[in-house]
Amino acid sequence: MRDWWRDAIIYQVYPRSFQDSDGDGIGDLPGITARLPHIASLGADVVWLSPFFTSPDRDMGYDVSDYCNVNPLFGTLEDFDALLAKAHDLGLKVIIDQVISHSSIDHPWFKESRQSRETDKADWYVWADPKADGGPPTNWLSVFGGSAWAWDTRRKQYYLHNFLIEQPDLNFHNPDVVDTLLGTMRFWLERGVDGFRLDTVNFYVHDARLRDNPASEWDVFPNNPYEAQNHLFSKTRPENIAILQRIRTLTDEFGATMTVGEVGEAGRMIEIMAEYTSGGDKLHMAYSFEFLGPDTAPRHFRSGIERFLRSAPDGWPCWAFSNHDVARHVSRWTPPGGDSDAVAKQAIALLCSFPGTLCLYQGEELGQTETDILYEEVRDLGYIDFWPAIKGRDGCRTPMVWKAQDPQGGFTTGTPWLPVKPPQATRAVDRQEKDKASVLNAYRATIAYRRGRTALRTGTTRFIDLPAPLLAIERTAEDGARVTAIFNLSDQPQELTAQGSFTLAGPQAAEGKGPVLMFPAHGFVFLESAQPLMLAQLD
Numbered sequence: 295m296r297d298w299w300r301d302a303i304i305y306q307v308y309p310r311s312f313q314d315s316d317g318d319g320i321g322d323l324p325g326i327t328a329r330l331p332h333i334a335s336l337g338a339d340v341v342w343l344s345p346f347f348t349s350p351d352r353d354m355g356y357d358v359s360d361y362c363n364v365n366p367l368f369g370t371l372e373d374f375d376a377l378l379a380k381a382h383d384l385g386l387k388v389i390i391d392q393v394i395s396h397s398s399i400d401h402p403w404f405k406e407s408r409q410s411r412e413t414d415k416a417d418w419y420v421w422a423d424p425k426a427d428g429g430p431p432t433n434w435l436s437v438f439g440g441s442a443w444a445w446d447t448r449r450k451q452y453y454l455h456n457f458l459i460e461q462p463d464l465n466f467h468n469p470d471v472v473d474t475l476l477g478t479m480r481f482w483l484e485r486g487v488d489g490f491r492l493d494t495v496n497f498y499v500h501d502a503r504l505r506d507n508p509a510s511e512w513d514v515f516p517n518n519p520y521e522a523q524n525h526l527f528s529k530t531r532p533e534n535i536a537i538l539q540r541i542r543t544l545t546d547e548f549g550a551t552m553t554v555g556e557v558g559e560a561g562r563m564i565e566i567m568a569e570y571t572s573g574g575d576k577l578h579m580a581y582s583f584e585f586l587g588p589d590t591a592p593r594h595f596r597s598g599i600e601r602f603l604r605s606a607p608d609g610w611p612c613w614a615f616s617n618h619d620v621a622r623h624v625s626r627w628t629p630p631g632g633d634s635d636a637v638a639k640q641a642i643a644l645l646c647s648f649p650g651t652l653c654l655y656q657g658e659e660l661g662q663t664e665t666d667i668l669y670e671e672v673r674d675l676g677y678i679d680f681w682p683a684i685k686g687r688d689g690c691r692t693p694m695v696w697k698a699q700d701p702q703g704g705f706t707t708g709t710p711w712l713p714v715k716p717p718q719a720t721r722a723v724d725r726q727e728k729d730k731a732s733v734l735n736a737y738r739a740t741i742a743y744r745r746g747r748t749a750l751r752t753g754t755t756r757f758i759d760l761p762a763p764l765l766a767i768e769r770t771a772e773d774g775a776r777v778t779a780i781f782n783l784s785d786q787p788q789e790l791t792a793q794g795s796f797t798l799a800g801p802q803a804a805e806g807k808g809p810v811l812m813f814p815a816h817g818f819v820f821l822e823s824a825q826p827l828m829l830a831q832l833d
Contacts, residue, residue: 298387299489299552299578300610301751302339303741304653308618309346309368310354311693312656314706321693321705323369327377329696330384332723336659337741340387340552342491344618346374347393350400352460353676354691356391356493357398361478378486387488389552394475395497399460408446408453418471420454420463422504433506434528435520438676442528456497456528458676466499466537476544483548492541495555495580496566499534501527510560517683521560530559530566538576545578554612554651557582564598568606579651581612586620590627590783592765596757599648603755614653615641622657622690625664629785635661636803636816639736640781643801643818646744647767647779649755654737656694660721661733665692671713688712698722736801743800743820749777758829764788764813766829778821780804780829782813789813793828796821 313325323346333341345355346368355365364371381388397404407415422431422443430443430452436459443452444459454463464471479490507523516522538555545551555577557566563582570577584598602611615623623641628634638661645652667688672678674686692712697704703714703722726732744750749771758766763784770776778796782788782804791809798806804817810832811819821827 296752297552297578298550299340299651302387302651303337303744304340304342304389304554304612304651305333305336305338306342306344306614306617306653306655307333308344308656308691310711311691311705313694313696314708314710317706317708318367319706319708319710320367322367323364323373323377327373327380329694330377330380330386334384334386336654336738337745338386338654340389340488341381342653343388343390345391345393350398350460352398353458354674356393357396357400357458357461358393359398359400359402361394361475362481375485382486387552388486389489389491389554390482390487391493392479392490393493394464394478395494396455396457396461396463399462403464404462408448411449411451417465417468420465420500421449421451422454423451432504432527433523434525435507435523437518437520439518439520439679454500456494463497463500466533467502472537472540476540479541479544483545483551488550489545489552489554489578490541492553492555492577494558495538495570495577496530496534496557496559498537499531500529501531503527517680518677525559530562535569535576538570542576542578552578554578554653555580564601565605567611568602568609571609571611572606574608579610579612581614581653583620585613585615586617586623588626592760592762592781592783595644595648595765599755600757603649611650612653613645613648613650614655615645616655616658616690617653618655618691619687620690621664622655622662624658624661632785633815634663635733636814637661638733639740639801639803640783640816640818642737642740643779643803643820644765644781646740646750647769647777647781647820649753649769655690657721659734659737660695660723660726662695662721663717664689665713665715665718667692667712673712692718695719695722696724698725740801747775747777747800748772749775753777758827760790760829761831764790764831768826774824776823776826778823778827778829779818780811780813780821781818782816785815787812787814788817789832791830791832792821793830794823794825796823796827 310321312321313329315325347358348360348363349355407419430441434442436442505527510524567580570580624634628637674688677684677686693705693710695703703719726734749769753769753771756768765781768778799822800820804813804819
């Protein structure tokens, strides 16, 4: 029996921005529950909930102070149980974020750990003595700027924080820490969740010898100095594999569960994804930021997929174009003056042609664009020191829009935590429901087409050589049925010939006259055939 997650479509919900049920301007669990039918209507299989745990919210819930409870902003454990039950009734699986590489500075574990070097939890976090000159133990940098080490006067030591200073890193070299964290995951599995998305999964283990990171290769110094280092010692350590194996052993106790790990490391993301999912004893799958940038060149998509398939023939990928940490892909990929709806429709067709599990981020099914956030509107303070070169992540986290004519897009009856602005409100669900040509209905149609084609869900993958800006992917089912997806990844019309017997099928954004296929800007086609096709670009 095939694992349910291998051809699933995951829909990421950012809880504080999906639906507010009580008018306080912040989305919540009852609001999500009320909107689950929308997710089911897309053809999604899984709901991924970003953190909703107890937290002081210095990093919007990614600084957890209680791993086994719900932030009152979002509701109660009973509200979560109701959400889980409703999702399961609709045929949706539910996975939840696990942010275990670090906790909040307000977590009771850290409060005890920082009291002295003699407490029971003294080494539950990564503590180290200063250098002789008083400086930090290593040159490791925080993703959010500055040193990854913070001085604590009580212990007269530094503690490690790869992210905010209020997010101290847990010490995975301590077996008690690992046991306890696995216990918190067991709590949610026993409650009925179907798996986990593991935040910053390659950050768990640090180099016990505290060796300095070497410099990375760069031509122009990056906006964020973090990118100027090759993080050989601060993360992605060999000892991390044993942690992933223990997590897999735990989830396997509960039958048909799934883990998907977030891998972040420039230059090595695909290879780490492969390492972490191969062998059947670690993560079920992993995703990275490989396709979450501005590059839309055919070679970029082809290289990422082929490298993974070559590196981990028994591993499994999860691909995404947007999430809560990056600018929305419609804004990243639409050229100035371009047709953003055409880009959005092509994006879901492209994603549905990829092998592996697929992940959507709330609002992308509306062709939602990045919100222009002013400095005084910023709520995500992680990157505030880099403004305006890096404007933070608020622009992709603004509320979901449900009703075009509602002052707050139908998200809340109060004042939303981030603004709902006119360019986003015009893309509301109710407006697109009525338009057969909308991005929303294109998502539904394309996902339905993928669901009905074994070749796209589980088939083998072969790229057909074509010059840029054309990309062609052939997917072949066990019975020999083929679907060849061809994309014009540019804003200029393209033509090619297709030799062989084929049928144009499914969603299309191109025209065919005999063997000639004519692609408008951001056009695409799906061709069904029993035999391989010969493709050639026309001048």
